[in-house]
Amino acid sequence: MKKITGVTVTLASLYTKDCPGAGDFLALKDFADFCEKAGLSLIQLLPVNDTGTHSSPYSGLSAYALHPVYIRINALPEFEEAFEHDKTFAAAYKKFQKQFKYESRFNYDKLLESKTTLLHLLYNYIDKKIQGKVKGVKGGSSFGEQFFLLTERFARKNKWLQTYAVFKNLKDDAMQASWKSWPEELAHMDEKHIKLRWNNKALKVSHNFFVWCQLRAHEQFKEAADYVKSKNILLKGDIPILMNEDSADCWAHPEYFNQELRAGSPPDGENPMGQNWGFPTYNWNKIAEDDFSWWKQRVSLASQYYSAFRIDHILGFFRIWAVSQKESTAYLGHTIPYANISQSELEEAGFTEDRLKWLSQPHIPTKAIEDITGNHEEALSVFEKTCDRVKTEELWNFKKEITGDNSIFEMRFFEDNDKDWYCKQKLAEYWRNRCLIEEDTCDQDTGVTDEAEASEEINSDIKKEKFYIPVYSYGNSTAWQSLSGEEKTKLEKIFATLKEEENTLWKKQALSVLTPITSETEMIACAEDLGVNLKCMNEVLKELNILSLKVIRWNREWQKDGQPYIPFNDYPELSVATTSVHDSSTLRQWWNDEKQSVESFIKMAGAKEDINAADKFTAKEAEYVLSKCAECKSDLFVNPLQDYLFLDDELYLEDENAERINVPGSVNEFNWTYRLPVSIEKLSENKKLLESIKNICNIHSK
Secondary structure, eight states, X not given: OOOEEEEEEOGGGOOBTTBSSSXXXXXXXXXXXXXXXXXXXXXXXXXXXXOTTOOOTTSOSOSSOBOGGGOOGGGSTTHHHHHXXXXXXXXXXXXXXXXXXXXXXXXHHHHHHHHHHHHHHHHHHHHHHHTTOSTTSOOSHHHHHHHHHHHHHHHHHOTHHHHHHHHHHHHHHTTTOOGGGSOHHHHSOOHHHHHHHHTOGGGHHHHHHHHHHHHHHHHHHHHHHHHHHHTTOEXXXXXXXXXXXSSHHHHHOGGGEEEEEEEEEOOOSSOTTOEEEXXXXXOHHHHHHTTTHHHHHHHHHHTTTOSEEEETTTHHHHOEEEEETTOSSSTTOEEESOOOEEHHHHHHTTOOHHHHHHHHSOOEEHHHHHHHHSOHHHHHHHHHHHXXXXXXXXXXXXXXXXXXXXXXXXXTTSOSSHHHHHHXXXXXXXXXXXXXXXXXXXXXXXXXXXXXXXHHHHHSGGGGSOEEEEOTTGGGSHHHHTSOHHHHHHHHHHHHHHHHHHHHHHHHHHHHHHHHHHTTOOSEEEEOOOSSOOTTHHHHHHHTTOBEEEEGGGOBOTTSTTOOBOOGGGSOSSEEEESOOTTSOOHHHHHHHOHHHHHHHHHHHOOOTTOOTTSOOOHHHHHHHHHHHTTSOOSEEEEEHHHHHTTSGGGOOSSGGGGOSOOTTOOSSSTTOBOOSXXXXXXXXXXXXXXXXXXXXXXXXX
């Protein structure tokens, strides 16, 4: 592979004179012209799948469907005629044009509502034309046959459309409520009943609306993708690993998902409770039984548009961090797959049954609640409803019916006052206060397993034993801190053995899952491998020819004093290097807010006389950082568009926080609504910016 320099954008952020509301599929053509002038040879798009009412592109309502919000209404083949002959549609479109003037951030909900309304009105015009109800326009059955032949052909070619159209229609009927709240006969429909509903003549027009939207979205995206390719620019897509539980896929294929578990990430410095993303994990055994057809189709559809693709959170294909749906946090999560410790092994190490109970079950002192209630009797009242006393001691264990901290928060006897709120929080805190998780309480899921091995384990006598998993932050537990030095040493030795076992499990899991997915396409596979650096990660990526990701500000030798940056010459060629990602601060924020990191970067990259870490970030600093980073050996050097725009001081926003795409851990109107500060047409005329980006590209190509 020759060295390639590229740019990452969200499609909605692209601003042209033809799409003031938010960027659309056809805006890619204008952006490709800009990239060609700037010398950029790769465009990386964040996901463009339908996410329904969610603005995050990683909260998919469908694994396959494109988002209708990216359709350019006035470029649809039906637009001009409808605008001329349908006053209602014409008035709505004029209102849309007036309502959506350019803003630095767009309103996702309003845009989605307005575009959906326009698409429905336009489709209603088509329906009236089929019925011959439009004066002065030839329509009728002949036109209807042609139109339905067009949509039926597209639906036959894309079998997933039947499920998607039925689901979307039901969502509309339910005012977008989750399918889990639908009547039983609608919430749990098998393939046979979905097909029956799809073929229901009374619903045909409704279903065909969603087919038509997908057909037109595909046509516009394909037109734009082909244009990008004609410019000798690679288009790189992004395939999210997880699905929203309220998606067409979770509804129609519950066998592929484990609704008892939620994916997330383990505790760390910034997230001491871990992250609970709320998405269900996969039932990899069932997906494997179906020859990975669901995943293969995702990749196959993506290849219609892309030449390369980003595998989101590839760590999750090795091992996903999973937590019971009964938990509000991810603190008591565990990896899938995982290795466990048997009761007999722990007993051999000297841990009696009572000692294991102490390690695996929270023990709450009466005083913990009494300090909140200020009253012993009131504290006892709380405990009697939530816990069982440990013999005659002032210690309590949770009752068996409490199976997660959600059980505590949902208890009706608590009143809506500060005292009860603090009681609930304290009980939840103690619920997490344990060193070991007993396997029966962790909603076991073992990833892809060999059926013979699994059957043998289930039928063996050893399976009757209790098994345990270490809590990720076990060192914070009261139980751990109460152990003797000898006991801690014994447990740490056992935990170390588990890690070695798990490395083997995770490598096997990754190869079994990623091999069929990546071998399905000729697209260049790129990993988003941020997070824990697994021992087996590089081996698997190399074996499957998947490029790793190097976020330059985080690509450091963290275990060494001073945490020095890894020299650019030591970057692997099979990698994608970048200055920032959509979940991080921008290059400008990094320079202004993380001075110690900046100083370390300058030390590694090579200082310049006019560059000082203490100075405020300007175009001069942007050129220095980007030029130095371009020296990396990575085959791909792909940066967010914002970081390139910093090469021109006149493109800076007054509030540097407004240049971010997303702030992880928050859900609000700000995230995922960033727009370019000027139109693409103006960017294409900015000679200073174009030349500066060209220089970066030239440095990387050497």
